[in-house]
Structures are given as C-alpha cells and as structure tokens.
Amino acid sequence: MTVLAWLSDYTLQTVMMGAVLLGVVSGVLGSFAVLRRQSLMGDVLSHAALPGICLGFLVAGGRELGGMLAGAFAAAGLAALCVLLIARQTRLKTDAALGIVLSVFFAVGVVLLSYVQSRAGAGQAGLTSFLFGQAAAILRSDLWLMGAVTALALAVVLAFWKEFKLTSFDPGYAVVAGYPVLALEIALTVMIALAIVLGLQMVGVVLMTAMVIAPAAAARQWVRRLEAMVLLAALFGVVAGLTGAVISAQARGLATGPLIVLVATGIVAVSLLLAPGRGVLWSWAARLQEARRLRTRQVLLTLHRLAEGHGDPAYPSEQGMVDAYHGAATRRALSRLAARGLVRDVGHHPETAPHWELTDAGHAEARRLEAGANDIPGAESAAPEVTGGKP
Amino acid sequence: MPATDTPESRDPPPPRDLHEPGLALHVEDLTVSYQRQPALWDIDLDIPPGVMAAIVGPNGAGKSTLVKAVLGLVAPVAGHVRLFGRRYREIRRRVGYVPQRSSVDWDFPTTVLDVVMMGLYGRLGWFRRPGARERAEARAALEQVAMQDYAGRQISQLSGGQQQRVFIARALVQRADIYFLDEPMAGVDATTERAIVEILKGLRDSGKTVIVVHHDLQTVRRYFDWLVILNQRVVAQGPVGDVYTAENLRAAYGGQVALLEAGPGEGGAMDAAEGSPP
Incomplete structure (x- = not known):
C-alpha cells in the first residue's frame, strides 16, 4: 500500500x-x-x-x-x-x-x-x-x-x-x-x-x-x-x-x-567479473580446470609407467611415492581418477600407507594418452625412472 | 574522405566514354602523397583481364596505397584510374576487396556469417536487410573457403588464417570480376596459404582478374602469372617470366645489390633477395 x-x-x-x-x-x-x-x-x-x-x-x-x-x-x-x-x-x-x-x-x-x-x-x-x-x-x-x-x-x-x-x-x-x-x-x-x-x-x-x-x-x-x-x-x-x-x-x-x-x-x-567466456573469474576458472586436468593426466601416466617398469599391470604404487615424483600432493588427482574408474585404492589396511593400482581401463587410457599426447608439459620429467628396485 | 572522390573528377571527356576498355586495370600518372611525403609517384600501370598479378616491393613502396588509391580509399594528388575502361564508382559492384586482416577489430561482436554477408551490402543498397537468399549465398561462399562449419562462430574466436578466409569469402560473395587483396598471405600458416592460392587460381581460371599485394618473393613465380614491381614508382611490370629478373629486383630493393650479385645462378640470386625484404 x-x-x-x-x-x-x-x-x-x-x-x-x-x-x-x-x-x-x-x-x-x-x-x-x-x-x-x-x-x-x-x-x-x-x-x-x-x-x-x-x-x-x-x-x-x-x-x-x-x-x-x-x-x-x-x-x-x-x-x-x-x-x-x-x-x-x-x-x-x-x-x-x-x-x-x-x-x-x-x-x-x-x-x-x-x-x-x-x-x-x-x-x-x-x-x-x-x-x-x-x-x-x-x-x-x-x-x-x-x-x-x-x-x-x-x-x-x-x-x-x-x-x-x-x-x-x-x-x-x-x-x-x-x-x-x-x-x-x-x-x-x-x-x-x-x-x-x-x-x-x-x-x-x-x-x-x-x-x-x-x-x-x-x-x-x-x-x-x-x-x-x-x-x-x-x-x-x-x-x-x-x-x-x-x-x-x-x-x-x-x-x-x-x-x-x-x-x-x-x-x-x-x-x-562474471560474464561467461569473457569475465575475469571465468578465465580463472578455466585456467584452474585446465591445470587440474593436466595434473590428473600426469598422475595417470606416472602410475602406468611405474607398472610397466615393474612388468606388473597390477603394481601397487604408494601414494607418498607418487607425491614425491610430482613434488605435490596427488591425493585429489588420484581420487578423480578413481571416480572415473581408471585407478583403484588397494591399501586396505588402515595401518599401511595408501597404495593405488591402475585398472584395465586406466592402462588403456594411459596408452591412448601416450600415443598422441606428448604435448603434456612436464609429463616426461614426471615419469619415474624405474630400475627394478622395490618400493 | 568522400567515397565518390575519384582522381578524374575534373576530367572533361563525356561520361559514357570507355578508356582502355580492353584492360582490367589501367592507371595513368597516379601520384599520392601523405602529409607532403610522396607515397606513389607518377604510376602508369596496365593489367590485362584474366591474370593473377602480384604487386611486390620493399616496405614503404606504396603497395597498399596503390590498391587504396585505385579503390578510392585514398585521394590521389593527380592521375586517374580505369577498371574495364570505367571509373571505379561506376563499376563498384564488379570489384571485390580484401583489406589487410589487421585493419579491423576482430573483437567486434558479430558472427562469421554476418561478416560474409557484409559483402552483399553494396548490392542491397540502402534500407534493405539481408534475408534468406543472402544467407544462402554467404554460406556458399563460406563453403568455397572451407569455413562452412564456422558460420555461427563469433569472429573473435577465429585464428589468423580463419580470419583471412572469412575476409576472402566476403569478397567472393560479391561475385566480382576483379579482386584486390592486400597481403592475404601475411601471417597465415602454410595450409591456409595453399588453400588461398588455390581459391585465387580458381578465380583466375574462371576468367576473373586477381591482383594481390604480396610480400614473399620466393613464391611469386609459383603463384602468379603477372608481376608489378613497385618502389614508389613502377620499377617493372608484365608477365612474371619477363619481369622477375635480378636486375629489376635490385632496382626495387636497392640495398640487396651485393646479395643479388653474390648468388650463383638466377635461382640463387632470387633467394638472396628474398631473405631481407619485408
């Protein structure tokens, strides 16, 4: 009124x-x-x-x-x-x-x-x-x-x-x-x-x-x-x-x-700030997403090469070691890969450190990436040199 | 600068009179200056119909200025221009123009199809809107340059080569008889350059006249059949075979005299000349 x-x-x-x-x-x-x-x-x-x-x-x-x-x-x-x-x-x-x-x-x-x-x-x-x-x-x-x-x-x-x-x-x-x-x-x-x-x-x-x-x-x-x-x-x-x-x-x-x-x-x-495509926040988000995507791919390739180096497709990699290869925490990347069914957590016992192994789908995806994806920055340097030693 | 200002506005001859009708482009005594600095000096030029002609010359030779003067974008101090024997403003629609890619703001909010349709605005005239027919023609032109999948794309998302193709489609849609292209191969990748050359050769083979401001001497003999060497004046003009000589290039590119003479054979001499020009 x-x-x-x-x-x-x-x-x-x-x-x-x-x-x-x-x-x-x-x-x-x-x-x-x-x-x-x-x-x-x-x-x-x-x-x-x-x-x-x-x-x-x-x-x-x-x-x-x-x-x-x-x-x-x-x-x-x-x-x-x-x-x-x-x-x-x-x-x-x-x-x-x-x-x-x-x-x-x-x-x-x-x-x-x-x-x-x-x-x-x-x-x-x-x-x-x-x-x-x-x-x-x-x-x-x-x-x-x-x-x-x-x-x-x-x-x-x-x-x-x-x-x-x-x-x-x-x-x-x-x-x-x-x-x-x-x-x-x-x-x-x-x-x-x-x-x-x-x-x-x-x-x-x-x-x-x-x-x-x-x-x-x-x-x-x-x-x-x-x-x-x-x-x-x-x-x-x-x-x-x-x-x-x-x-x-x-x-x-x-x-x-x-x-x-x-x-x-x-x-x-x-x-x-907000406009899709042109906004500042939009481009930040896009950059963040891209960085995350690259990290995930690198972690996948690391696991794949470790497994290949050991001649064991089901080779369990310790999460701390993967962290060391990448110089950063990889838990989130591993969880994202797990959510996509490319890796699985094999560290069953609470007292042992988490271990991860690639699924068949994970190996297939890694081979696909390796075939046509040499453009990943840092992928080479992050790939571990495996000499046959035990983890 | 009024669009209709052509160099010969004070010429006495009757308007219907055709002057050198057998030539696609006829330029006589053309002089252009920027701020009292002569850019083109006393240009006489004849290009027959049905050729693919390159205009080459060192930086600041006035290559773009020549094209702009022919199209009435730059007002000449003296001289006149005839296209198929007529003044430019009489046969505007028979002329297609591809400006330098950098001459526009590619962040302008518009789509690829819209830009190509701009090529039809001249034909549409005042007040008429482009409709279904114009869209169809624009799509056909995009197909000619293999850009049909990008019709709805915002132009800011295009690569340099794609921008160039869109500009060429905008000229193609005019279905002109003579095309002027200002550095169409500048800054595009090899694939795009080949595609552009094929399109231009196709135009020439269907009887059109194609005039290209070109910067790469290395490809002149492969792409073109007519050549104009320019350095503020016309150094040489004619069929590529006659004009593309070490002597002529030396006359235009001056500083490379030593390099030219040091070359072993003709081919080597040319390669030497190519290294340094723009």
Missing part, C-alpha cells in the same frame, strides 16, 4: 520515466560509441556542453530548458568539430585533441557559470545543477522532448542498421562498397551528442559520459552479436536509471545522477 502510494508520487514517476528514456537512448547509441572506440568523445561532448548551457541561459534570459539544451547541443557539436580538425590538420593525435578540447570548453563553461551566478537576480537559477544533474528538476513537459529525441534516435538506428554496423566494423570496406562513411559517422556522433544533452539535466555534464559508456561496456561482455549488445545495453541503461531513481527517492538529499552512474558501473563490474 505504502509502496504503491510511494510509486504513484508524481515527481518520482517523472524521474523514473526520464531515467528509462535516458537509459534506452544512451545504451543504444553508447554501444556504437564503445565499439568505435569513441568513449572519450562522449566525455568531451558532455563537458563541452556546459558553456552552451550558460550561453543558452544568458540568451534566453532565464532558465528555459529548450534554449539551454539547444546551446548545449551547439557547443557539443562545435567541440566535436574542433577535435576532428585538430586531429586532421595538426600533428597532434586524437587523444591529445580530445583532452585539449575537453579542458578548454569546460574551462569556458565554468567561467561563464561563475559569471551567471554573480549576476544579481538572474543567478541562483540552479545552473550548477547541470554539473552533477538534478533529477527532481525534470518536468513532465521535458519528458516529451526526451521521448521525441529517443524515438528519433531509435528510428534512425533501425533504418540505417546495416550501414552503421558495417561502418563501425570496417569503415574502409564500407567506403569501397559505396557508402558515405563520413556522413554516417557524423550522424552517429550527432546522435550521441543529442543523447548526452538529454541526460545533462538528470546526470550532469561531469558524469554523463558514464551513461554512454557503462551500459554498452557491460553489455559487450555477455553477447556475441551487435543486435544483442544494443538491446542489452538499453536494458542495462534502463535498470541503472530506474534503480538510481528509486534509491535516491528513499532518502532525502541523495543525488539521483551519481546514483544512476554508480548502479551502471556496478553492472559493469559484475559483467567484467
């Missing part, structure tokens, strides 16, 4: 809807940004929006969203153009160009911000909220704008799907196939700038780039195809947006934008 009442809160509803829209558009476009290695471009675009917001405020003469977002978009576009020109026309590399443009535009933005705030009367309009975002400031009417831009971006991505895919994967081939790659790349960058501008009010210029990068980077871990990546990134964006909005509504004064970003990076962390 209280949850329902709480969810029907008008402001929270607005914030949640905004978060969903933002999550979708930034997830979809972020996928392309990440794959095209343009993650930093998002950072530049969002920081460069600040002077545009301030100018929009000054020109419109007040806190009017349309004017400020138009200014933000214009400034971001100018910044993108500067990066392109610097990288092409000078000897600076793209990363340096990105860094320079980001700092210069952001510095201008901060100067303008302080100027606006110092002006009597005009100031306290909360322009600083654009630094870190202020979700509660979003109006129902703003949602229409966000919805329209999101719909437009989705429609464009859908219409030019195969062109964007080809351009992102192999731009040279796209040129040869006759597609206007530069125009397609500009279209993608413009749409990413739009998505960023949309998110400024909620997440702020400093953190907005995380909304573009994080859902896409997380999604990349789980998928095999671009289609799946884009859908999953949108889903992650929505989950981060909703979760962040709900958490911030639980307690007074918790900033929504940073919470959304924290949730999104949490999803990234989990994905980097």
